[in-house]
Amino acid sequence: MAGLRISSGAHFAFVHRGTFGDNAQPKPSKYEIEETDYGFVATTVVDIVNPPAAFRVTGTIEPTTTRTMRNHWYLPFARRMDMSYPSGIRHIIINCATPIDDGRIQLVKLLYRNETEDQCPIQTLIDWDAAVVYEDRDILEATDPDAALDLAHRTEAHMTSDRPGLIMRRRLQELLKEHNDPEVTRNYAAA
Ligand SMILES: [Fe+2]
Secondary structure, three states: OHHHOOOOOOHHHHHOOOOOOOOOOOOOOOOEEEEOOOEEEEEEEEEEEOOHHHHHHHOOOOOEEEEEEEEEEEOOOEEEEEEEOOOOOEEEEEEEEEEEEOOEEEEEEEEEEOOOOOOOOHHHHHHHHHHHHHHHHHHHHOOOOOOOOOHHHOOOOOOHHHHHHHHHHHHHHHHHHHOOOOOOOOHHHHO
C-alpha cells in the first residue's frame, strides 16, 4: 500500500526538490494533527520555493512563498488537501488512491480553485500538478509497496514527522480488524 506514505522525513525538500521543495531547508515541518472518526486533520504552514513555472499557480513572482495546508484524510484511501497562499489563491485537491492489486494503485485527483482562467489557465495547473505527482510516483515506485501496518514487527524506523503515516497504519489495521480481514504481508516473515 504505497499510498500510505504521505509524509515521511523531509518529503518536500527531498521528493519535491524539482518543483516547490526547498532543498536548502530539509527540516520536516511540524503538523498539528487531530484524529477524527473518519481519519484525521493535519494542519501545517510550509515555506516553499516558487520557480517561474509556479508563479501563476501560487499567484506571486516572489522566489519563495508559504503554503498553509489543511489535510483531511478519510479512511481508507482518500485525502482532501486544502492549500492557501498569501496571494489569496486557494486550491483544494481531492486525492483518491484506489488499490488495483497488491502492487498498484490508481490515483485520481480533483482540483478546485478560486482563481479565474485569466489568472491561471487550467492547463498550467494540470501541468504543475502532474510534475508534482510524478515526483511522488518516482519515490513510490522505488519503494516496497508491501508496507507492514502492524508496527510491532519493527521492520522500519520512524521519525516524528512520520506521525500521520503511523496514525494511518493504526487506523487501517483497526478497520481490517473490524471487518475480520487480518493483514497479510510477507514483511512479517522477515521480522
Ligand atoms: Fe508528495
